[in-house]
Amino acid sequence: MADKQFYKNLRPFKGTLIELLGDDTYFVDVPKSWHVVVVDLLNSTSAVNAGNHHQVNLTATGAIISVLNAIRKVKRSNEIPYFFGGDGATFIVPSSLLNKIIHVLENYRIHIKRKIDLVLRVGEIPVSKLIESEVQLKIAKHRLTDKLSIPIVLGDGLKVAENMIKSSFKEEETTAFDETLLNLEGMECRWDQILPDQQQTKVVCLLLDASLEKDQRNVYKKVLAQMDEEFGKFENRQPIKSNNLKLDPNPTKVWEEMKIRLTSTIWMYFFKSWLKSNFGRIYLNLTSSGKQYLSQIEQLSHTFMLDGMINTVFTAEQKSIDRFIAFLDEMERDKKLIYGIHVTHASVMSCYVLDRRTTHSHFVDGTEGGYTSAAKMFKIKKKGLSN
Numbered sequence: 521m522a523d524k525q526f527y528k529n530l531r532p533f534k535g536t537l538i539e540l541l542g543d544d545t546y547f548v549d550v551p552k553s554w555h556v557v558v559v560d561l562l563n564s565t566s567a568v569n570a571g572n573h574h575q576v577n578l579t580a581t582g583a584i585i586s587v588l589n590a591i592r593k594v595k596r597s598n599e600i601p602y603f604f605g606g607d608g609a610t611f612i613v614p615s616s617l618l619n620k621i622i623h624v625l626e627n628y629r630i631h632i633k634r635k636i637d638l639v640l641r642v643g644e645i646p647v648s649k650l651i652e653s654e655v656q657l658k659i660a661k662h663r664l665t666d667k668l669s670i671p672i673v674l675g676d677g678l679k680v681a682e683n684m685i686k687s688s689f690k691e692e693e694t695t696a697f698d699e700t701l702l703n704l705e706g707m708e709c710r711w712d713q714i715l716p717d718q719q720q721t722k723v724v725c726l727l728l729d730a731s732l733e734k735d736q737r738n739v740y741k742k743v744l745a746q747m748d749e750e751f752g753k754f755e756n757r758q759p760i761k762s763n764n765l766k767l768d769p770n771p772t773k774v775w776e777e778m779k780i781r782l783t784s785t786i787w788m789y790f791f792k793s794w795l796k797s798n799f800g801r802i803y804l805n806l807t808s809s810g811k812q813y814l815s816q817i818e819q820l821s822h823t824f825m826l827d828g829m830i831n832t833v834f835t836a837e838q839k840s841i842d843r844f845i846a847f848l849d850e851m852e853r854d855k856k857l858i859y860g861i862h863v864t865h866a867s868v869m870s871c872y873v874l875d876r877r878t879t880h881s882h883f884v885d886g887t888e889g890g891y892t893s894a895a896k897m898f899k900i901k902k903k904g905l906s907n
Contacts, residue, residue, distance in 0.1 A: 606891030860898025
């Protein structure tokens with residue numbers, strides 16, 4: 521039982537992320553009995569280029585929702601670390617939940633193939649196998665905001681797991697789909713593009729990887745310190761602000777949500793959701809519970825991850841971005857890191873809402889490809905180094 525509750529029992533670090541990275545005693549080894557589960561969309565760049573960025577984000581969000589709803593049904597409360605990647609997700613899970621989670625995700629993979637003809641890669645690697653490969657997988661829990669604690673991972677364990685799963689993946693013929701196993705309760709994606717506070721401000725999607733595993737703490741501390749200097753503290757560069765949130769009344773958005781969330785078209789669901797998108801602004805702007813929900817979205821938005829790499833979405837002015845890129849270029853020339861960056865005009869958000877008062881999470885990406893576009897630049901650089 522103690523092993524199953526390993527992550528839940530970690531106490532969140534309440535200082536700054538730089539302070540957390542400054543003391544490795546806060547990081548502990550992930551138990552050898554746990555497993556890394558990876559869900560990744562095959563050819564996501566092509567899907568984004570074809571204009572299906574919204575479907576890509578919804579598919580990644582749906583993978584997380586499928587898993588969280590599955591473990592919510594387990595008798596004893598569970599908490600597992602997970603990471604949203606724009607075109608996929610990564611989970612670290614105890615062995616007692618592994619079969620259930622894989623079964624749910626395989627079924628979700630079939631659903632996605634049937635409904636929108638995208639291919640999800642699903643796989644798992646035991647943590648013990650990663651340790652045998654002589655990579656680290658250390659984790660801490662960090663209180664990012666007053667309402668959101670996130671996992672912080674050091675070591676190359678998750679990157680190695682992802683590469684192993686991707687390289688060994690073979691698309692199999694679609695097997696029988698179990699409609700009763702699909703549970704995407706809480707999936708919502710009804711927000712319009714979220715513009716920054718000021719007209720001259722941009723939205724930045726950044727992927728950044730330290731060149732050497734042993735240098736991760738120092739490299740990431742230096743990068744985060746530079747971000748604080750150029751863009752202000754974390755809360756100041758957050759792309760999600762309650763005053764900028766507007767529901768999108770476009771019926772296409774509701775249709776795409778329904779297409780992934782449900783196994784078949786239900787017109788009553790479509791019309792109810794469309795009405796909520798059109799008249800929800802009254803609830804959000806004129807009721808105390810609506811205003812509270814908006815303010816909580818800022819606190820519960822996933823805009824920063826450290827899963828061995830930095831993955832983050834933030835806002836900045838172009839002149840500050842240019843200085844930051846010059847800083848990253850210098851570190852890249854010194855072979856300290858590799859990065860991919862995508863600068864765009866707005867952010868997008870997909871959501872998991874079980875209860876607007878207490879239980880909701882929001883997954884943030886940039887427009888025009890977001891993380892996927894940043895990853896394209898990152899992969900080109902990575903490939904150049906290996907040649």
